[in-house]
Amino acid sequence: MHNADLMTAPYRIFGVEASPYSVKVRSYFRYKRIPHQWVVRDRTAMPEFQRLAKLPLVPLVVTPQGEALQDSTPILEEMERRHPDPALQPNDATLAFLSALLEEYADEWGNKPMFHYRWTYDDDQRSAAERIARESMPGASADEIASAAEMIRKRMVPRLKLVGSSKATRGVIEASFERQLRILDPHLATRSFLFGGRPTLADFGLFGQLYQCATDPTPARLMQEGARHVLRWIERMLDPHAEGDVEPWTSLEPTLFPLLRDEVGAVFLPWSTANARALERGEASFEVTLGGAPFAQETQKYHAKSLAVLRARLAAVADRSALDPILERAGCLSWLA
Ligand SMILES: N[C@@H](CCC(=O)N[C@@H](CS)C(=O)NCC(=O)O)C(=O)O
CATH class of the missing domain: 3.40.30.10 (Glutaredoxin)
Known part of the structure; x- marks a missing residue:
């Protein structure tokens, strides 16, 4: 060349x-x-x-x-x-950290409902396995696709335990997904993206998981019933265009704060810090109480690594006078210290 x-x-x-x-x-x-x-x-x-x-x-x-x-x-x-222009993250350091925090939540916790619904229910298993087989074998016959789909299904279902999805944790995972939609839907009813007129890091992370949920029959049904604005945002996120700038925190807060408090602070960070602690102690699995219910999972290295990166990102914010009170009120600060 x-x-x-x-x-x-x-x-x-x-x-x-x-x-x-x-x-x-x-x-x-x-x-x-x-x-x-x-x-x-x-x-x-x-x-x-x-x-x-x-x-x-x-x-x-x-x-x-x-x-x-x-x-x-x-x-x-x-x-x-x-390719720094246009910048992905908000200029404002407070909003930029909150966007990074929501991306981490989406990547590490939001993947649980996605993986759980896809590989727990029969309809979802078959739908996803067939789509995966079809995409990976262009030109294959219907029989070849059917047998590859069956192999994929058999390989993926046992992996539910790696993300902590089981009969015992199903309630916690599904409640978290439904709460996430209940919070996001009104938030996205009046703006194009999570932080306002243009997408930021958080949008891309959350979109990745929720786009998948919208393709799987069980979570798609929940989204069609109660989260039409989230579905429209997913369509927008497939090929996003800036429509304006980010909003100030004061205008985002009424509908975005509940996501930080009820999901990030109440579910994601207690889980992620419990995983990191178990890893430090060399424990192969851990159990944590989330919203009053027990959640057990095998310890995972990757989540602990990305939590450490997030903590370093917070430590690098020079002026935390606006950020810390938000994190404190959302029940996030003590987990990130
Ligand atoms: N932390 C990684 C996760 C990547 C990942 O888990 N990829 C999955 C699919 S979503 C994968 O490639 N699994 C093995 C495979 O599909 O062959 C990232 O953000 O890129």
């Missing part, structure tokens, strides 16, 4: 439609108008994917210079360094 080609060659995003983190990164590239090619990681693309990827995870972004980037949050951060 000539240097000129290297300069103009687009980024490539290897991903799959059923992966929340893949569609999160794809929407970000679309929003930023960064030239890119969406490469469906199907069986034809698998050999190249395996050659380039360090971890067997999508999304994988290959830069025009041939570097391989993985893990959606660091990918977005690296892309912000390379």
Whole structure:
């Protein structure tokens, strides 16, 4: 390749439609108008994917210079360094941290309802497994797709326990999803994005999970019944355009604060800090009380790593005079200290 080609060659995003983190990164590239090619990681693309990827995870972004980037949050951060305009995050440091906090909530906790509904209920299992099989095997016969779908279903269902979804935790997970929708729907009724007139980091994280929920029959039904504004926001987030700037906290607060208090402070952070503590102590599993109900799960390294990054992000905020009182009132501050 000539240097000129290297300069103009687009980024490539290897991903799959059923992966929340893949569609999160794809929407970000679309929003930023960064030239890119969406490469469906199907069986034809698998050999190249395996050659380039360090971890067997999508999304994988290959830069025009041939570097391989993985893990959606660091990918977005690296892309912000390379393509700073228009900035993803609000200028205001308080709002920027709240946006990062909501992204972390979406990526690490919001994935639970998504994964839970998809692989718990028979209709959802079959719908998702078939879509995944179909996308990964272009040109395959109906029989080949049916048998691949069955293999996918059998492989994914036992993974419910890795995210802590079981008969015992179903109530906690489903209550959290329904509460999330009840809070988001009125918030998104009067604005295009979570922080106002343009999407920020939080929108991309939350969109990734909720877009998946909207494709699975059981959570989609809940969304159609009680969260039409969330569904419209999901459509907007597939190819988002700025319509204005972010709003000040005073205008966001009435409907956004409940998400920080009732989900992030009451459910996500108690769970994530319990996971991190169990990891420190070398415990293979942990149990925590969330909203009065027990929640048990195998300890996971990744969540603890991203919680540490979030804590470092908070520690780096120079002026916390507006931020700390919000976090304190939402019951978040003590978990992040
Ligand atoms: N923290 C990672 C998570 C990536 C991830 O878990 N990807 C899943 C799909 S959503 C995956 O690739 N699983 C294995 C596979 O599909 O082959 C990120 O944000 O990118």
